[in-house]
Amino acid sequence: MKIFSKAQIYLGDKLTAERQNITSTELMERAGTQIFNWMHARMQGAQVPVHVFCGIGNNGGDGLVLARHLVTHGYNVNTYVVNCSDKRSKDFLVNYDRIKNVTKKWPTLLKCADDFPEINANDIIVDAVFGIGLNRPIEDWVKQLFLHFRATKAFTLSIDIPSGLYPDKAVEDKEAVVYAGFTLSFASPKLVFFLPETAKYTVQWEVLDIGLDPEYLYTTETEAQLIGKHEVLPNYIARDKFSHKGEFGHALVIGGSYGKIGAVTLASRAALSAGAGLVSAYVPKCGYMPLQASFPEAMVITDKDEAILTAIDFEIEPTVIGFGVGVGTNTKTIAAFEAFLKTNKQLLVIDADGLNILSKKKSLLKLLPEHCILTPHPKELERLIGAWTDDFDKLNKAKALSKKYKLILVLKGANTITIFNEKLFINTTGNPGLATAGTGDVLTGIITGLLAQGYHPSVAAIFGVYLHGKSADIAVEDFGYQSLLASHIINYLGEAFIDLFKQPEQTPQPQEAKEETKK
Structure with missing residues (x-):
């Protein structure tokens, strides 16, 4: 709309x-x-x-x-x-x-x-x-x-x-x-x-x-558009009967540190549940056993360090990379991320500590690939663009950042706003139950999984935000706001996809008054 x-x-x-x-x-x-x-x-x-x-x-x-x-x-x-x-x-x-x-x-x-x-x-x-x-x-x-x-x-x-x-x-x-x-x-x-x-x-x-x-x-x-089911449905990519996992891309999630491997697990699960054909996780050594045990569908690559990422080095050829969940901001990790950006040619989604690293070292913004997707919550956004006087000032500053570096910004909130080509795409799904740990990691995974399948980056961001919120809206009916967990969003993602094709019930229209006709 x-x-x-x-x-x-x-x-x-x-x-x-x-x-x-x-x-x-x-x-x-x-x-x-x-x-x-x-x-x-x-x-x-x-x-x-x-x-x-x-x-x-x-x-x-x-x-x-x-x-x-x-x-x-x-x-x-x-x-x-x-x-x-x-x-x-x-x-x-x-x-x-x-x-x-x-x-x-x-x-x-x-x-x-x-x-x-x-x-x-x-x-x-x-x-x-x-x-x-x-x-x-x-x-x-x-x-x-x-x-x-x-x-x-x-x-x-x-x-x-x-x-x-x-x-x-x-x-x-x-x-x-x-x-x-x-x-x-x-x-x-x-x-x-x-x-x-x-x-x-x-x-x-x-x-x-x-x-x-x-x-x-x-x-x-218009500069702004409201995003609901009717806006995202035309972008849905249907699957052929004879398709196979190789046609739906290989998503790589890079992140994690000692005590924060759960963030990578959530993002990786979400990427696969969103439809990626293959998912690999790149984590410190401490993440190997937790990931293999809790998410057997993922492949795991580890850094040489036990607790943090000190280098980003892999032999696979991913379709898209999601970076930052649980990764921390250790100086060695920052150096590894910078070295990675200088050679990376893949589509990229950056969240959490990945955004904090960019805020600490803003010179890295010019190394980001075109249509890189950033998914900041309000405090992460403030670190990137500075304080704002009001919501309109915030949007103007965010649009300026997006334009300068050719980025797609996902401003997370009650009505998450995606900024692309100086236009605003305002999401209509979601509820207060999303205000809990890990839901941002899930969103990163969903967007990464959609990108892997060939969705345009702007569509992946807009569609991913919609599905993330819709899944929460369905799940909250069973769990309520207080008990909703990030993993529930992943578990109900399939129902969010199915809901795209449900038809609303028709209600009878009451008799209406007539307009005044006299001049």
Whole structure:
């Protein structure tokens, strides 16, 4: 799913009106009607008090359309206009007149904190105060209104974006934003729904189709894309009946040190479970017995040293190499890694201490092969790119690193973001159970295993992140967040592959309201 920028959404609205020969007011009617249909399908006439708070721009106009439909369908609705400016959009004024024509209970004008209505915890708040056009800090009394929303503990539904949140930059005051239980977003979700600092402002979201021009939506390239089943499935490589292990590559996992051989075991198992034809592990001598005993499917090559890697020397010809899990940052290991990079011609995935070595000696970055995949967690990323002021600054710095060295970056988190060719691929699978030791090693192995089979490095990274999260989502149903182990991710990886081909169940559609037709 594409994630359109603010400018692209505005252009889409404009082109839709031109190509479909409709007015902006009619497009607003579509939007508000779709919001009503969503609520109506869930409320089914329930007389729970609904409080619709409308700004004086187009987002407020959407709220007025919703409020009018709620009124005409017999709901218990209270409408408010948040008078935060003397300027009112044309379409807001049109719909302000329309709602006055269907009810004697005209919208209440709010001008200060003394005007705030009483709201109970069982009521519903609809936030239609500010949309994506907000470009300045809000007034203090409006901030107090948003805090009032929170204090009531009522369910809050935001229209398009939680008010106070910018779609393309960080917020100045983290308290001056609506905390939405649900956001109904037009055209596409907003990037800020998936960033660590701003995702908290909406618990859930859904995209509403308001009939924007299909050609525009299909042909417009976006910087960010949301990755789900439908996005990864076309990249799946099917297997021929007569295929054999030699066709699916040979993955080599290099890593481990005394006490950290488990990391290599997890990565190697994950690589084979992801589909690599062969897997070898290169470890210190102390890792030979543990690997042979716990993972008999792997071949094992050992360093001369008992506890650390002091040289990377092997006679096999791997298709891809995963480096860094459990390897440590001993000076001899760093020297061995540098010598290896100077001669390596293979595809490469680097994680964990491999990333820490690069941070310690950044001159090694220029030795990395094109499309090398780095998989940092937040602290590892900070060591690579330096501290950031906010999530947008972080993304810009990460994109700069990716561009400079022609790297693929996998920024691990609740919504892992893969950066390739200055584009963002935002993953939708995974859960808090992944916050446990070893899951990063498993991800490294999955990506390495996909690379071995011939997936393009960008596809291997994006697909690998998706499968890793999906496997965790399936496994957590049996183990819960607290008891999920890294090895469970590997054990459920097959089910994640099978899930790619499962069809979702169809649900009947409720009767919908009709759009306003009068001009």
